[in-house]
Amino acid sequence: MTITQIISSAGKVIAEKGTEEIVENASKIYEIIRGSYTPLSQEIIVECPENKQKYSIAFEAKGGYLPKKIKFLNGKPVRVNLRPLRSGQDISNAINLLENGFELSTSAMSKEDLFLLDIEYKISNPDYLNSLVERNRAKEVPKDKEDEYWMHAELKHPKALKTKYGRLDLRDIDFTVDVGITEDVNLIIPPSFRTEMEASIQVLDELNPRDKYVKGLWQIRAKKTRKNKKNIIAVANNIQNLFLPQKFCNFIEVKQDFRFMECMRGQNYYENISSLYLPKTMEIVSRTDLGLEKFASHGVLIYKKESLLTQISKIIGIR
Amino acid sequence: MIVNSIYMPDTCLQKDNFPAHILWNKNINLEILLKIPNSILIKEIYNVSKGGIKELSKGVIKINKYDVNGYVGFVFHSKLLKKPKVIENIEFEIIDPITNESEKFIKNIELFRPYLNLEKSPDKIFVKGDTSLNKVQLSEKIKLKNIGDGTALILIDTKSDDHFLLSLPTGYDSFTKRFLIDMERKMETLKEKFPNYSDTIDSYIDLLKHSIAPDEKYIKKIKKVSSDLLEKFENDKDFQNEITSTAFLCYIENIELITELRSFLEYLNSIGTGRIILLNSIFVIKSSTPSGRFNLQIQSMDLAYNVYPQIQIPEIEIICDKDCEIPIHSLFEWN
Numbered sequence: 001m002t003i004t005q006i007i008s009s010a011g012k013v014i015a016e017k018g019t020e021e022i023v024e025n026a027s028k029i030y031e032i033i034r035g036s037y038t039p040l041s042q043e044i045i046v047e048c049p050e051n052k053q054k055y056s057i058a059f060e061a062k063g064g065y066l067p068k069k070i071k072f073l074n075g076k077p078v079r080v081n082l083r084p085l086r087s088g089q090d091i092s093n094a095i096n097l098l099e100n101g102f103e104l105s106t107s108a109m110s111k112e113d114l115f116l117l118d119i120e121y122k123i124s125n126p127d128y129l130n131s132l133v134e135r136n137r138a139k140e141v142p143k144d145k146e147d148e149y150w151m152h153a154e155l156k157h158p159k160a161l162k163t164k165y166g167r168l169d170l171r172d173i174d175f176t177v178d179v180g181i182t183e184d185v186n187l188i189i190p191p192s193f194r195t196e197m198e199a200s201i202q203v204l205d206e207l208n209p210r211d212k213y214v215k216g217l218w219q220i221r222a223k224k225t226r227k228n229k230k231n232i233i234a235v236a237n238n239i240q241n242l243f244l245p246q247k248f249c250n251f252i253e254v255k256q257d258f259r260f261m262e263c264m265r266g267q268n269y270y271e272n273i274s275s276l277y278l279p280k281t282m283e284i285v286s287r288t289d290l291g292l293e294k295f296a297s298h299g300v301l302i303y304k305k306e307s308l309l310t311q312i313s314k315i316i317g318i319r
Numbered sequence: 320m321i322v323n324s325i326y327m328p329d330t331c332l333q334k335d336n337f338p339a340h341i342l343w344n345k346n347i348n349l350e351i352l353l354k355i356p357n358s359i360l361i362k363e364i365y366n367v368s369k370g371g372i373k374e375l376s377k378g379v380i381k382i383n384k385y386d387v388n389g390y391v392g393f394v395f396h397s398k399l400l401k402k403p404k405v406i407e408n409i410e411f412e413i414i415d416p417i418t419n420e421s422e423k424f425i426k427n428i429e430l431f432r433p434y435l436n437l438e439k440s441p442d443k444i445f446v447k448g449d450t451s452l453n454k455v456q457l458s459e460k461i462k463l464k465n466i467g468d469g470t471a472l473i474l475i476d477t478k479s480d481d482h483f484l485l486s487l488p489t490g491y492d493s494f495t496k497r498f499l500i501d502m503e504r505k506m507e508t509l510k511e512k513f514p515n516y517s518d519t520i521d522s523y524i525d526l527l528k529h530s531i532a533p534d535e536k537y538i539k540k541i542k543k544v545s546s547d548l549l550e551k552f553e554n555d556k557d558f559q560n561e562i563t564s565t566a567f568l569c570y571i572e573n574i575e576l577i578t579e580l581r582s583f584l585e586y587l588n589s590i591g592t593g594r595i596i597l598l599n600s601i602f603v604i605k606s607s608t609p610s611g612r613f614n615l616q617i618q619s620m621d622l623a624y625n626v627y628p629q630i631q632i633p634e635i636e637i638i639c640d641k642d643c644e645i646p647i648h649s650l651f652e653w654n
Contacts, residue, residue, distance in 0.1 A: 049556040126515070129554055134365065134394060136338040139622045142330055142404070142431045142468035143594065150328040152338040154392035156365050162387070174553045180470060180622075186590040197584045198454075204580070236583050264563050267548065276570050277582035280596065283563075295366070295390035296340040298326045 011131030015160035018128035022046070023163045025121055026055045028074045033059050033117070036066050036106070040114070044168040047120075048129055049287075052078060054120045058085070061113050066106040073101040078120040085114040132156055133170065133290060137177050147303040149177050151258055153288050154296035161292050169291035175258060178266050178281040179303045181243075185278060188309045193316055196222035200232050228317025238315045240278060242308065248282050251304045258286040258299030321347060322413050327426040332469055334399040335623040336362060337428065338392070341411060345389035352412035353380040358398050358430065359407060365392035383416070399625065403434035403467035433594065433621050434467030435630060443636045444650075448643040455643050460652040461632060463617070465593040471627075473591075474537075474598045474618040475647050482611040483637060488603045488644055494582075497573040499528055505565045513558055519547050523562075535618075535626060542624040588646070591653035603644040610638040615650075 026044050033039055037059040045054045080095050080102050087110055094108035102119075109115065134156050138149040153173055155161070161168045199219035206212040228235065241247060245263050254260040266281030288297040327339035343349055355361065355378050364372065364382070371384025382391060395409070406429050414421040439462035447456040465471045477485045506524055510517045526544050529537075552559035589600035604613070615632040637645075 048554075051554065126554060130550065134338065134363070134392065135553065136336055136394065138328065138330060139332050139335060140470055142429060144468070145330060145429075150330070152326070152328065152340075154338060154340050154365060155390070156363075156392070157386070158366055158390060159386040174556065176549060176553055178622075182590045182596060183470075183592075183594055186587060186592065189587060194584065194587055197580055197587075201580050201584065233579065236579060240583075265567060267545075267563065267566070276586075277579060278586050280586075292387070295342060295387075296324075296326070296392060298328075298340075 011127070012157050012160070014125060014127055014131035015157045018123065018125050018131065019160045019163065019168065021124065022053045022055075022121075022168065025053065025074055025119075026057075026163075029055060029072055029117075029119060030057060032070060032072055033057060036070060037061055037115075044163065046123065046129070046168065046170045048170055048173045051123045051126060051129065052120050053123055054118060056116060056118045058114060058116050061109065061111060061115065063111045066111075068105065068107060070104045070106060071098070071101065072103065072119075073098070075121060076100060077102060078122055079118075080120075081118040082109075083116045084110055085116055086110075087113055129170070129173070132160060133173055135173070135175060137175065139178070140180055147179075147305050149179065149301040149303070151175050151177060151286060151288075151299045151301060152297070153290060155290055158292060158295055167291060167293075169289060169293075171289050172287045173290060173297075174261070175286045175288065177284045177286070177301050179252070179284055179301070180281050181278075181308070182280045184305055184309055185239075185312065188312045188318075189316065190225070190318055192222050192225040193318075196226075196232055197236070226317040228315070230317075235315055235317075236277070239312055242311055242315075243279055243282065251308045252282075252284055253302040253304065254284075254286045254299060255302065256299040257294075257297035258288045258301070261285040261287045321349065321415055321420065321422060322424070325411060325413075325424050325426070327409060327428060329427060330429045330431065331397055332621055332623050332625075333397050333403075333405075333430045333432040334621075334625045336394050336396050338394050339409070339411075339426070340390065340392045341413070342390050343413070345387075348388065348416060349383075350414040350416050351382040351391060352410075352414065353382065354378060354410040354412075355380075355395070356407050356409070358400055358405065359409065360396045360398065361393065362396045363392075363394040365394075366390055397428075397430045399432070400430060403469075404429065404431045406430075431468040432625075433465050433469040433471035433619065433627070435471055435473070435595075435617065435619055435627070436464050436466050437630055437632065438462040438464050440632050441635060442633075443638065446637060446639040446643060446645060448639065448641045455645055455649065457645070457649060461615070461635075461650055462652050462654075463591070463595070464653065465591070465595050468594075469621045470594040470596060471619045471621065472596050472598055475602070475650075476616045476618065477604065478614045478616070482608040483604050483606050483613045485602050485647070486605055487601065488646070494573060494578045498569055501569040501573055502527060502566065505569060509561055509565060512561070513555075516551055516555075516558060519544075519551055520562075523548065538618075538620055538624060538626055545624070588648045591648075591651065593653055595653055597648055597651075600646075600648045602647045604637075604647060604650075605644050606637065606639055606642065609640070609642075610636065612636050 040058040042057040091108050094105050096103050134154050137151045199222055202215045203219050206215055249263050263282055263284045265279040266283045322343050324342040328337050331337040366386050367382055368384040368386050373381045375381055408425050408427045411424045441459035445458035506520050510520050522544050589597050612634050614634050617630040619627045
């Protein structure tokens with residue numbers, strides 16, 4: 001590959017075409033509004049997780065003749081919202097969704113006011129976002145470093161976001177980082193607890209009363225090594241509960257240009273189905289925004305390993 | 320200070336991508352001189368206009384024209400290096416062509432990977448079976464250590480004289496069968512809800528249905544399915560939530576008291592100290608004769624699914640005092 005070939009044009013056509021489609025929708029609405037009102041400001045936002053475009057236009061009504069209905073027939077929107085900014089009255093009945101668009105009933109709107117109209121459309125090409133944004137993240141962190149995973153998002157083709165109908169921003173770009181937890185779980189769980197688990201399985205499995213007794217003694221001996229005398233199944237369940245999203249999020253902190261969104265059990269495609277009791281990784285979803293005022297974002301995801309390990313030790317009864 | 324921000328991460332797995340960017344005042348035109356070492360390749364440069372880039376010499380690049388002024392983005396790719404841990408640096412020199420003012424920024428990056436070292440391999444292992452406790456005791460173990468910083472995902476395969484076969488343990492898999500049947504059924508419903516992702520769902524189910532195999536074909540399949548799903552998940556939150564919750568629901572609905580403990584133990588057995596994950600830890604070596612010889616091969620990859628050369632373990636003689644199943648994880652010690 002020569003050096004000039006490195007300049008990335010991959011996805012440029014999709015990016016430009018996608019923006020063209022978004023801007024076309026916005027421009028049609030702008031022109032129709034301009035026919036009856038005075039447009040003041042506008043913005044276009046791509047809401048990334050839902051793959052939607054949201055066009056917002058503020059306009060002023062200054063009285064005078066208005067048609068009873070104003071139709072916008074450029075495709076059915078996902079949602080339309082109209083708010084009067086001065087009077088604050090409820091004018092939800094001013095909007096009617098049609099088969100191929102929507103209409104405004106001007107009779108339900110005040111003759112003199114400022115309005116904010118938000119219209120959301122589905123983006124037709126699912127690859128639009130990928131053609132615009134490059135996403136990279138740390139797949140893991142070296143052993144001797146703190147558990148801080150870097151995240152980075154940058155625009156591939158910022159020129160494709162330049163439009164004559166105002167700013168086009170990308171909002172809530174999803175970012176998934178897999179936080180590895182196996183090493184920590186393995187280190188904190190003592191061999192005696194494994195032995196107890198092995199013995200408990202055998203006791204549950206055994207039908208012969210004499211052998212059940214022998215295995216039971218083995219299990220009791222192993223259990224004596226921990227302070228907490230709770231049933232091993234309850235202990236195992238309590239450990240598993242730490243990896244429920246609402247609990248595990250306490251061990252995560254997201255900093256800089258990204259914000260924490262949610263966490264869930266990691267999908268590790270290399271895993272044995274038989275070892276699914278605990279996840280090998282936790283999947284952390286963070287979000288960031290990009291646009292012509294923000295070409296790139298970087299952030300850090302901190303995994304508070306020590307706190308998690310302390311919790312596990314307490315549950316087992318080794319601390 | 321001409322530059323508003325210059326970013327490059329400080330760690331990355333070898334043979335993986337890492338990004339960088341430079342941001343500056345949109346009203347200033349800048350030239351950027353980039354010096355990169357042999358171990359790093361440039362994969363992509365974003366926002367540079369045609370004719371705006373020139374290679375001055377090997378590893379030295381000048382950039383001076385941008386589609387939108389104020390930003391340039393990079394994606395670099397690290398080569399696989401001999402040493403498991405190497406610190407490299409990339410030099411970014413920012414020049415204001417009008418004032419000739421310049422500033423150099425040197426960004427370091429630690430390129431790391433797993434590195435498996437076979438520290439001890441016994442010629443002979445005596446296996447003592449404890450029938451009352453369903454356990455085996457091994458006289459010696461194979462010592463395998465990961466001296467690199469990256470996680471090693473390993474698969475063990477055997478070549479033996481037919482008397483020692485690698486297989487799933489007796490009584491295994493009633494849970495697995497139920498889980499898979501349930502998953503397949505529930506995923507069919509998801510295919511109706513997400514018809515565009517029908518192929519992705521099929522590949523995912525296919526991967527789950529085929530038991531872990533120690534070969535490159537299997538590894539390639541994992542890589543393809545995982546990157547495909549990650550891309551779809553990041554672009555469609557609904558799809559991600561449905562897949563994740565369906566898998567967990569199938570697990571919860573099919574698990575029994577005893578499988579809970581087995582599954583937990585299996586989880587622990589699959590982890591070796593020093594960032595080793597044994598992918599086929601559930602497998603056992605079954606013997607049809609009290610003694611025999613076998614060869615083990617270790618296939619390994621990292622978390623970016625880069626495959627490393629196979630490690631051959633010299634032939635081992637196994638002598639069992641009775642018929643038994645030797646769990647594959649019990650053959651190893653990791654420290």
